[in-house]
Amino acid sequence: MSDAVSDPSRSETLTTADGKPLKAALARAQARNRRRAFYLVLPLLLFVVVTFLIPIGQMLSMSVNNPAFYSWKDRDTGEKVPLMVDLRAWFDENPVGTEPDEAAYAALAAGLAHARETKSIGQIGTRINYEVSGTRSMFTKSARRAEKLEPPFKEALLDIDEDWADPRLWSAMRNASKSFTVDFYLAALDYTRDADGNVVKVEEERAVYILLFKRTLVLSAFITLLTLVLGFPIAHLLATLPLRHSNLLMIFVLLPFWTSLLVRTTSWIVLLQSQGVINDVWVATGLIGDENRLQMIYNQTGTVIAMTHILLPFMVLPLYSVMRPIDPSYVRAARSLGATSWTAFRRVYLPQTVPGIGAGGLLVFILAVGYYITPALVGGSSGQLISNLIAFHMQKSLNWSLAAALASLLLAGVLLLYWLYDRLVGIDNLKLG
């Protein structure tokens, strides 16, 4: 009796059939459900981590760490061999800006001889060549004779090539010895280091990356605007037609969406090239003369036209899904209250479509910024975007760390936009047809 009075809540605690408190049982059941849901997602999450997140992480590490100057992986044994050991020790002992002395040159000569022995000299030369162009052959040439060099090493090396005294070269070698460097990001933003290790802007004619980032942004914004201008009227038409008709017309939007990107790009090459269909039609109708056919491809025009066509469905579909549920009686009410059709559109209809414009615009812009295939095929030299430059450094110049740094910068921008998209639109609302 006294028990029940002193602790009224206890006697009222609900229990399940087997005597456990209901609250705990419920919490346990919920935790079990959460675990179950999570276990369903886990396999895919692990798969994506392995095939997507780890590779991207590796790329990020490549952009701040290029071990080419100080580490060599033997092709046959897979063993890692440290390179330029003495020279790196000399760098550690002497601060930045120290004039390289005889000991430094001796260490360099020993390093070159060792590099030739391990067949890693090509890698070393390429690495320094990123920073100071034209030095690759100097390394191979000197390494070939390094074995037979006699002290004093300074004179011996300068005898082979007097550029060995170049302070920029020594600064580059010092930087390449570090296991962590932001130099590739500097290079990706058109900065470099002078002989004293200070960050300076590169010469005007070699500054290409900022220009390309700017061009990518401007062209993407322009393409987004074009898709909006072209997409808005047809999305509106599709949304206001009866469903029977609009489903039929929707094929015009969905067929390009389902057609191979390469097919669509090929089609534009066929249409736009100087001996192509459009130019032929214009010449045949006498609009332009045969001798001044328009150059509409392999330049920016080609990139813009083809990309607008390819990305248009990504604008139309979100716009359509926002416009479809808009009640037409709002516009009618505005008209009956005396608004002209233009005012009714501008003040009543347009504000309701803003979520669709935002969703479509962001999606198109995100996709356009990272576009590679179409600019590579129809862009010529003036229509290349930043992705093409990344591919160039991956495949042609083989400056992988610079490619990784450029890719990381692009990735940061895209992820920012993606985050914005998720906040404003929500990824759950992404629809495909």
Add this chain to the structure above:
Amino acid sequence: MALQSYASPLEKIWHYTYLVICALIFLFLIAPILIVIPLSFNAEPYFTFTEKMLALDPTGYSTRWYDMLLTFGMTNPDAPRDSSWWADTWANAAWINAAKNSVIIGFFSTILATVLGTVAALGLSRPEMPFRRSIMAILISPMIVPIIITATGLFFFYSATGLANTYLGIVMAHATLGIPFVIITVTATLVGFDHSLTRASASLGADPTTTFFKITMPLILPGVISGALFAFVTSFDEVVVVLFVAAHDQQTIPRQMWNGIREQISPAILSVATILVIVSIALLTTVELLRRRSEKLRGVSPG
């Protein structure tokens, strides 16, 4: 969109102008895709309509570029077309081999993406899923991250792990790229899924596996198939990852097209393009039929 009876003359003019503008935009969307079809039957190696073609002269048309798809790369293309000729085509023709590779890679990456993606979508659409939003964002990101970045990352990763130049590596990469499409379509199907059906099944004594295969699976199947088709198309059309991580002899149709466009574009590319357009029309039709079936199954009527 009907014209209102109270429209002023100016509005009438605008209305018809608007319709014309829309027609032109639709033309812009569809014409480039359809134009390749007649051009692929060109008898001459040009990318424009010859006079004979415009005059509908049969000699202006030919199927020589389609024939070239079979003969290009053969050891003995001029032999009589008996069974050994076809065997030669099957074994050696460059486009046939590319098609074989594309289908194999597409098939396995689709299976991988669809199975993993469907199971994950089931988890993601449960209300009690922890970190739902962030996990969803990660799983969708392969679609958003520029392909060149993915390809660059995979190149470093595959070179380090020995997956470069293997079919397994390409299949895994393509599956990753297809997964967002499977997740999106399947979760869309699961929205409005009536969970009392699974509860009813459980109360009638079915274990979760039986419930899944007998109740859930048939209902979400249209969404799963659409997702699978998206994943297949993604793989079938993917060229950048293949360029970065595949061996030189691992040609696929898009890679062969890519090379063809970069080097010397020939009308043979247009005949491949025509075949691909027909394939995409078939796929679009299938997806549309599936969508209607799914709506009917779920009792969602259009409009």
